[in-house]
Amino acid sequence: MRRNLVEAVFVPLFLFLVVFPVVALLFHLNPEGIRRTLADSFFWMSVKNTILAALAAAALSLFLAVGFGYYHLFKQHSYFYRLANLMNDLPIALPHTVAGLALLLAFGRKTMGFLGSTGLAFTLTAVVLAMFFVSYPLAARALAAAVDRMEKxxxxxxxxxGDTPVEAYFKVALPTMGEALFAGFILAFSRSISEFAAVIMFGGNLPARTQVLASYVFTKVEEGELGMAVTASAFCILLSLVVVSLLWLGKVGKQRA
Structure with a gap:
């Protein structure tokens, strides 16, 4: 009886609140919007910027996550670990407009003006850093969970x-965490391609320069080009499905092994 009640509540709510919005968006696709979007060079530049920046952000996230995994394994009683563990959760709870503003003040012209008139702001590097800031916690948590599961x-x-902690970590621990490394990278990448607020605050929305898919959709909605916005959104859904499929295939492969 209880199971039937759960199914009766969960299934319709899931279909209505999760599946229906995606289906509604796809039903608004139209040939003219598709044609104009695919012919728009700025759209393809936003695709390129999104993928390149997300790959770089995911790689940087994984690189730091490996370091956090070491601290999680050997240094849990250190003050730095406690600070790092706290800061890992902060970007998740922090409004991403605030994160973008923090990055702008930290790496903008007032502190990094020697690199250019705007510092690192409004460059593709800024887009990478914004994506990294919001995606790194996912990679760090994936590595920490793998450390918790491994045989100590x-x-x-x-x-x-005779191995030092560093030698033991890189020679023994990391080779057993291949699935977590892959999952951490994919999670960070998927979070990066979906980011909007921090990216637009710090990286801006400069067509062909710092514009990504999320900001391209926003721009087309502002311009009243709903057909193009819907097409770009459908492309985002397709890209996200590819990323999620990679994560799913990785889990399936691990289970079969």
Whole structure:
């Protein structure tokens, strides 16, 4: 009876609140909007910027996440670990407009003016940093979860054989966390391609320069080009499905192995 009640509530709410908005968007696709969007060079530049910046942000996220994994394994009682663990959660709770403003003040012309008239702001590097800021916590949590699941006896054996903590981490721990490394990268990448607020605050929305898919959709809605906005949104959905499929295939491959 309880299971039937859960199904009776969950299924219609899930279909209405999660599936229906996506279907509604796809039903608004029209040939003219598709044609104009695919012929728009700024659209393809936004696709290029999105993928390149998201890949760079995901790589940087994974690089730092590996460092956090080391601290999570060996340095949980250190003050720096406690600070890092706290800051890992902050970007998740922080409004992303605030994150964008913080990045702008930290890396804008007042502090990084020697790099250019705007510092790092309103460049593709700014887009990467904005994406990294919001996606890094996902990669860090993926590595921390893998550390929690691994057999600590392997580390203890390596330590008794004379390995330093760093050697044990890179020679023993990391090779067992291939799935977590892959998942951390994919999660960071998927979060990066969806970011809007921090990107537009710090990187701006300069067509062909710092414009990404999310800001392209926003621009087309502002311009009243709903057909083009819908087409670009459908492309985002397709790209997201590809990324989610990669994550799913990775899990399936792990289970079969």
């Amino acid at each position: 006896e392997l580390i203890e054996v390596a330590r008794t054989l």
